[in-house]
Amino acid sequence: MARPRILYVTDLSYPARGRRYGDEDVRLTARLRERFDLALAHPLDATALMDAFDAVVVRNSGPVLHYQAAYQEFRTEALRRGTRVWTQLTGLADQIGKQYLLDLTAAGYPVIPTVDRREDLHLLPAADRYAVKPKQGADSIGLVFATPEELATTPLGGVLVQPRIDFRHEVSFYFVDREFQYALYTPDPERRWELAVHRPSAEDLAFAQRFVDWNRIDHGIQRVDACRTREGDLLLVELEDLNPYLSLDLVDPATQDAFVAAMTASITRLLA
Template structure:
C-alpha cells in the first residue's frame, strides 16, 4: 500500500472554530478521493500543510489539495511546498506551482494561443489605476483581481461612477483588471476537470441572484455540464499549452462579448474538483495518481 499525503488547511476542518464557510467542500472531495485511492492501493492521508510536525519524507507523494488559506501567507506556503518537494514527490510539481501561483501565467498562455479575456496588468488597485482602466478597456463595468489569490479573495466588481470598495476588499498589491462579462450572471462559468491529462467531467458554475461570484461561499451553485466536442477541444488546447506531468488540471472558461469561450484560469495548484458533478472522478484521480507514483 502506497501512502500519499493530501495537503489541506486547518481552516477546512469543520471542528475548527475558524473554519471557512465552504469547509464542507473538503469533506465532499476527500470522501470521493480516499475510497477510490484505497481501491487502487493508495492510502490518502490528510495533512495540514503548515503543521510543524508534518514530515513528507514518510509519504510516497504529497498532493496539493484544499490549502485554501495560502493566499493569506504566500511566502510560508511556497517555502513549505519547496521543503515538501525536497522530501517526496509533490503533485503537481513545485515548478508548476511556482508558475501557476501568480496569474501572470495567463500572459504565457496567451502567447501560446489560448483564448483570453482582455486584461490589464497593474502594480496597484488605486483610484487612478481603476479610472484609467475604464478608458483602456472601453468598459463601464470592470472586475479587479489580485495577481496572487483565489476564490474571489480581494476581488471586486466596480462600475464607473461608483465609490471604490474599501481597501480590505481590493487587491493588496499587483492586480489584473478585466471587463465584466455579463455571461457569468446569465450562463455561468464552465470548469473542465482533467486527471493525468484525461478529461473527467465538467461543472457549470452559477452565481446567486444579484451576484457574479460563482464560489459556494457566496451562494454559487454547480450543475453537470456535458461539453460539446468543440468546447472540449478548446479546453484540451489550453491544457496542451503546459508541459510536464500533471496529476490534475481545472480549466475555467467564460463566454466573452464575442460569443466565444475564453479562459478565466488554468488551475494547477489547489482547485476544487467538483465531486458532485463528476461521479467517477475518484477513480479517475486514483488512476492518474497511481501512474505518477
C-alpha cells in the same frame, strides 16, 4: 507487498462558500485507501511530515494566500528534496499566481483581456465596469469592481485589471493528466456554486484542451474555468492547477468511478 504511502494535504475545516471541502476529501480518501496507505495532513504540517511518505497529494488545502510563507516553504523544500507531489509543482498557472493571465493575453489566447499597468489600460475593450483583482488572489478574495472613472484613481500595484464580461454562464472542465474527465456549468450566473453537468461540444473541449496542453503538468488535476459570452464564445477565467475543488458529488457514480480510477492511475505513474 508494501503499499505506497500517501500524505494527503487538506484543510477539512476551511469555510468555503457554497462548497464543503471536508466532505469531498473524506469521500475521495475513502476510495484512494483501496490502493494506498494514506494519512491526512493540514497544509501547515506538510513540510514537516512529507519525508515519511512516498508522495504528497495536495487537494482542498484552501487559498494559499492565507499561509503564503508556509506554502512557499513547502514548494521550496519539496523541489529541493525531490519529493513527489501531485499535482506536480511544475505548473505555470495558479500555482505561481496570476501572471499567466497576462502572458496568455499577450500571446493571443482566448482569455478575458488582462493588463497590470495603467499605461496598458487602453488595450482593454471598453466596459461599464472593470474587475480589479490581486495577482496573488484566490476565491475572489480582494476582488473589487470599478467604473472607468473610479479606475482612473484606483492604485494598480500588484493587481490585474479586466473588463467585466457580460456572459451567459460559467463552465469548468476537469482534467487528470491532460485527459478530460467531466464538465460543470452555472445555469444561473448569479448563483456561482449551484452547478449542473455540462455536455461539452467538440469546440468546447478543444478550447479547454488548449490551456491544459499549454501548462507543463504531466501528473495531476487541472480545472479550466471559462465564461461563455453572449455571442457564444468561451473565454478563460482561471486555470486552476494547485488545489481545485472538484464538485464530485454533482456527477453520476460512473463518472466518479472513472475520476477516481484516473487519479489512482496518475498517482501510481508518478510513483513509478
